Amino acid sequence: xxxxxxxxxxxxxxxxxxxxxxxxxxxxxxxxxxxxxxxxxxxxxxxxxxxxxxxxxxxxxxxxxxxxxxxxxxxxxxxxxxxxxxxxxxxxxxxxxxxxxxxxxxxxxxxxxxxxxxxxxxxxxxxxxxxxxxxxxxxxxxxxxxxxxxxxxxxxxxxxxxxxxxxxxxxxxxxxxxxxxxxxxxxxxxxxxxxxxxxxxxxxxxxxxxxxxxxxxxxxxxxxxxxxxxxxxxxxxxxxxxxxxxxxxxxxxxxxxxxxxxxxxxxxxxxxxxxxxxxxxxxxxxxxxxxxxxxxxxxxxxxxxxxxxxxxxxxxxxxxxxxxxxxxxxxxxxxxxxxxxxxxxxxxxxxxxxxxxxxxxxxxxxxxxxxxxxxxxxxxxxxxxxxxxxxxxxxxxxxxxxxxxxxxxxxxxxxxxxxxxxxxxxxxxxxxxxxxxxxxxxxxxxxxxxxxxxxxxxxxxxxxxxxxxxxxxxxxxxxxxxxxxxxxxxxxxxxxxxxxxxxxxxxxxxxxxxxxxxxxxxxxxxxxxxxxxxxxxxxxxxxxxxxxxxxxxxxxxxxxxxxxxxxxxxxxxxxxxxxxxxxxxxxxxxxxxxxxxxxxxxxxxxxxxxxxxxxxxxxxxxxxxxxxxxxxxxxxxxxxxxxxxxxxxxxxxxxxxxxxxxxxxxxx
Ligand code: 28G
Numbered sequence: 001x002x003x004x005x006x007x008x009x010x011x012x013x014x015x016x017x018x019x020x021x022x023x024x025x026x027x028x029x030x031x032x033x034x035x036x037x038x039x040x041x042x043x044x045x046x047x048x049x050x051x052x053x054x055x056x057x058x059x060x061x062x063x064x065x066x067x068x069x070x071x072x073x074x075x076x077x078x079x080x081x082x083x084x085x086x087x088x089x090x091x092x093x094x095x096x097x098x099x100x101x102x103x104x105x106x107x108x109x110x111x112x113x114x115x116x117x118x119x120x121x122x123x124x125x126x127x128x129x130x131x132x133x134x135x136x137x138x139x140x141x142x143x144x145x146x147x148x149x150x151x152x153x154x155x156x157x158x159x160x161x162x163x164x165x166x167x168x169x170x171x172x173x174x175x176x177x178x179x180x181x182x183x184x185x186x187x188x189x190x191x192x193x194x195x196x197x198x199x200x201x202x203x204x205x206x207x208x209x210x211x212x213x214x215x216x217x218x219x220x221x222x223x224x225x226x227x228x229x230x231x232x233x234x235x236x237x238x239x240x241x242x243x244x245x246x247x248x249x250x251x252x253x254x255x256x257x258x259x260x261x262x263x264x265x266x267x268x269x270x271x272x273x274x275x276x277x278x279x280x281x282x283x284x285x286x287x288x289x290x291x292x293x294x295x296x297x298x299x300x301x302x303x304x305x306x307x308x309x310x311x312x313x314x315x316x317x318x319x320x321x322x323x324x325x326x327x328x329x330x331x332x333x334x335x336x337x338x339x340x341x342x343x344x345x346x347x348x349x350x351x352x353x354x355x356x357x358x359x360x361x362x363x364x365x366x367x368x369x370x371x372x373x374x375x376x377x378x379x380x381x382x383x384x385x386x387x388x389x390x391x392x393x394x395x396x397x398x399x400x401x402x403x404x405x406x407x408x409x410x411x412x413x414x415x416x417x418x419x420x421x422x423x424x425x426x427x428x429x430x431x432x433x434x435x436x437x438x439x440x441x442x443x444x445x446x447x448x449x450x451x452x453x454x455x456x457x458x459x460x461x462x463x464x465x466x467x468x469x470x471x472x473x474x475x476x477x478x479x480x481x482x483x484x485x486x487x488x489x490x491x492x493x494x495x496x497x498x499x500x501x502x503x504x505x506x507x508x509x510x511x512x513x514x515x516x517x518x519x520x521x522x523x524x525x526x527x528x529x530x531x532x533x534x535x536x537x538x539x540x541x542x543x544x545x546x547x548x549x550x551x552x553x554x555x556x557x558x559x560x561x562x563x564x565x566x567x568x569x570x571x572x573x574x575x576x577x578x579x580x581x582x583x584x585x586x587x588x589x590x591x592x593x594x595x596x597x598x599x600x601x602x603x604x605x606x607x608x609x610x611x612x613x614x615x616x617x618x619x620x621x622x623x624x625x626x627x628x629x630x631x632x633x634x635x636x637x638x639x640x641x642x643x644x645x646x647x648x649x650x651x652x653x654x655x656x657x658x659x660x661x662x663x664x665x666x667x668x
Contacts, residue, residue, distance in 0.1 A: 047152075058156070063215070077089040077101055086106075097201075103196075108124055119173075121173060164196075166193060216234055231244065232245040250284070258353045272385075281382055282355075286354070297314075298355070300358075310358050313386065325391075326405075349411075418495065440506045451525070452474045455528050462477075480499070486550065487644075487646055488646070508521055525626075528540055545641050
């Protein structure tokens with residue numbers, strides 16, 4: 001498809017600076033698109049409101065809000081690509097802190113807007129909600145906070161410059177904090193088509209104005225997956241970093257990407273797409289031999305992190321289809337044949353890697369962060385589309401059906417066995433009362449907000465920590481023995497592992513979909529304290545894997561920390577100082593007058609410190625440093641842990657050589 005608009009330039013009036021009352025409007029009702037004319041633009045309100053309450057429009061003025069500006073502009077370009085009018089979107093980070101987005105679409109219309117007598121471009125840039133997205137007839141899909149319009153970006157930018165190449169001419173206009181610096185200018189001659197928007201976020205509005213390359217890269221990659229065929233180029237001038245995202249396979253490529261670090265149960269990713277009652281449903285899925293699920297759902301390209309009716313529909317279809325498959329051939333059940341057993345939604349989740357992407361004309365996003373789809377009609381639509389496709393797939397494709405069913409039945413058996421075991425222990429614990437682990441040295445404080453738990457490797461260090469701590473607020477749990485690699489284990493076994501049982505009981509939240517309860521956390525600081533050597537690092541990674549997989553909310557809440565024990569004691573006469581890094585050690589030695597003046601002790605383990613030293617260097621809130629464990633998004637966390645702790649060698653090798661530069665003591 002290409003631009004159909006040709007003929008007289010709509011900008012004759014502006015060229016001679018005399019807006020004609022009956023200037024021509026673009027006529028491009030191609031391919032059944034509703035006719036666009038500048039009249040459609042609804043003048044709603046000024047940009048003052050946006051600058052006064054930016055959070056209302058972009059969610060906030062922190063890092064997320066800042067990047068929201070980019071998504072807003074990029075969304076416009078992607079719309080052009082998905083409409084078939086553009087192929088490529090370039091996003092460039094410039095040295096002056098500005099960012100530019102460039103597409104090769106039709107170019108924002110520049111014809112005269114009758115009501116205001118101004119060019120459409122200026123209206124789109126300065127009038128809230130004027131992009132047309134809120135005019136339901138002229139825009140099919142929009143979502144959430146997205147689609148508030150490019151004028152919001154303009155309002156929140158110190159400066160913004162727009163260039164449009166259209167009908168062989170170049171149009172330009174500059175703005176400062178939303179206000180035009182002058183009228184739109186026209187230069188004749190342009191050998192290209194499209195739109196470029198460059199802006200510098202306003203430091204009067206945002207807490208930070210520095211764009212983050214990784215945040216941009218992650219979302220742009222996601223957009224490239226969700227919009228197959230689109231080419232997205234991300235560039236940073238200063239670092240010469242450049243990424244091209246282009247996935248012809250769409251969400252099927254997304255699933256391949258997610259599965260890259262895993263062992264799949266069948267070769268080709270399952271993919272289908274179907275429109276029903278105005279809702280377009282696309283699904284890509286695969287299964288691997290792991291125990292965690294990786295499932296991402298999108299509505300109009302927006303990640304619905306809290307699920308919603310579309311996810312409920314999908315899960316119900318998947319479960320139903322496998323139950324029906326069993327009903328048709330009960331012998332597949334093996335020893336459970338004839339018993340009243342049923343596959344549940346949880347059984348079909350283990351090892352599932354899936355992406356569900358739907359397009360809905362009028363999505364209702366719910367919940368605090370608008371991450372949940374509410375439209376009730378969507379549930380049935382997604383359910384029926386998925387049921388029809390998956391039922392046929394299983395019938396026709398035993399190479400998929402067989403291994404997946406085996407896996408699901410294994411999950412089902414484990415679930416039933418665990419349920420029985422749990423009923424037994426419930427009865428037991430009901431008799432025994434609450435049961436904190438015997439190894440736990442608890443603190444006196446009962447308010448979780450004021451309590452800390454030190455999770456300590458090894459018994460001798462545990463002993464020192466128990467003696468050295470402030471017992472009013474600090475609890476200590478020593479861990480002894482090998483910690484289970486939860487990456488290669490299913491929930492039931494995790495629950496049965498003694499060391500992890502102690503940890504789970506001490507933390508208080510329990511684990512598992514139905515049982516985990518963040519409000520039961522007994523401490524708002526959980527501090528992992530391990531030796532500063534390779535073994536300690538390994539144990540730390542195992543514990544981190546456990547928390548990421550089984551208590552991710554603990555990390556999201558910012559409750560998880562890593563203690564920083566010193567690496568050296570530097571001593572001169574009676575003066576003792578601690579160094580927490582090589583650089584710090586060098587500095588101290590120099591301060592004390594060189595290495596022949598000092599005695600140096602290298603700590604290999606926490607056990608080498610006496611209780612007082614451990615308190616002073618690592619546990620005393622007044623002098624210690626703790627590192628807070630960062631919350632990663634689901635995709636990143638999964639990749640890191642499945643690469644580090646899973647059993648594929650090649651991705652691990654790549655990961656290590658990629659990160660070796662930055663990370664010392666990488667714990668693998
Ligand atoms: C580079 C930075 C971000 C854009 C266009 C193209 C058109 C357009 C944009 O129209 C009004 C509302 C919905 C259709 C449409 C051009 C029709 C004919 C366009 C962008 C009319 C705005 N000719 N390219 N807006 N729409 N790229 N990139 O912003 O119904 S925005």
